[in-house]
Amino acid sequence: MRRRGDDRPALLVVDDEPSIAEPLSDYLEGRGFAVSCAGDAAEARAMLAAETFDLAVIDIMMPGEDGLSLTRWVRATSELPVILLTARGEPMDRIIGLEMGADDYLPKPFEPRELLARIRTVLRRAEGGRSEGGSYAFAGFVLHAEERRLLDADGAEVPLTGGEFALLVALLDAAPRVVDRDRLLTATQGREAHAFDRSVDNQISRLRRKIEPDPRTPSIIKTHRGGGYALAAKAVRR
Template identity: 60%
Template sequence: MSTSEADKPVHVLLVDDEASLREPLAEYLTGQGFRVSEAESGAGARSVLLNQHPDIALVDIMMPGEDGLSLTRFLTETKGLPVILLTAKGEATDRIIGLEIGADDYVPKPFEPRELVARIRSVLRRAGRAAVASPEEDALYQFDGWHLDPLKRKLTDPDGSVVSISTAEFRLLRAFLDHPRSVLDRDRLLDMVQGREAHMFDRAVDNQVSRLRRKIEADSRDPQLILTVRGGGYRFAANVTRVALARD
């Protein structure tokens, strides 16, 4: 990553239909050194994404028109964008669904803005979006003809085509690639993929494994790369190598 890129402020897409929350929060985040793009709806967020490339999205679940869960699925699966859900206290089921479809974290309303800033930074670190790349992020993963560039979050299949993956799928794949041929139980994978309070959402990891298998397995019904270990979790069966990359 170049010095100019590292010096760029983190770009936050803030999506909430309540102007009374959105506008002061945007002002606060700006004061904390973030660049903020606001949207009051899913349609507005999609419009922003036509010519903007934010680093992370804060998405309210309850919005008129397209709800936050539908928008989250679009952001994670199509744009590979980390997402923090802004939720009301009584939306436990929606929080679970949000995490299962790829959201990185959630913050119940009302929240302390300083806590939200800490969550943003934590999610960006977990997603590999830290301002300065670590040595590990400068190495390309290779497995079974596939390539993963962790800094660019770019997954390439054996034919050379780029395959889109969500933030949660990216972190799950990283966990497997960092621990090839090791049995990783669900609790450990949940900690790696979802982070805080992941134990509350047991089935989230199974859903993410299923989605990742559909991306990288020749036949997801007969997986050869991500194997299920009865009573134990999962094991990544392929050999994994690392190749150092020279960044511009």
């Protein structure tokens, strides 16, 4: 929760296990964050509706409403960055979470230092999206980088997650050149790709559903042999 006069980044940790949430809260507080904890999705919803946070760390496996459902609600109601905690690193949980708009994921058990690094990367990416100037025009869309807003041909806003925004900017900056998956993963999640890491492909699919006339036969973002992607539409930076 962001308190008056407190300029620390505000985090919400959503986990039903006090043995995890409380030590994690203490650890993150000691690294310069203001941390609030919610024990379930209902409590998290109430806190998110009443207070302002910079990022949420959400455990997938919770009694009642699970973390995937909560993430879907967060993404439908805000642009709040989300990092998911996944039990045993189940690949399907990771894929579904990213498809629902999570910005990153971390399998349990995890090192607090790794979560700290992920939090800082996601926050830095979100802040970078707000601070970069200029805009891009492509395929009837206009991306305002400073405001992190994508507008369609009718002027309606197309909601983007932090990861989708970073992905689109990376493709726009490189257009019409091909950007390989390693570079895209570094741009969107601040880490190198692993051979079976499909998170970039999932983000591309989600972004295509938002901007392509027909996502099944994409004409704006093209897939290239060897694992790369390129913006096929003409892009103009203003």
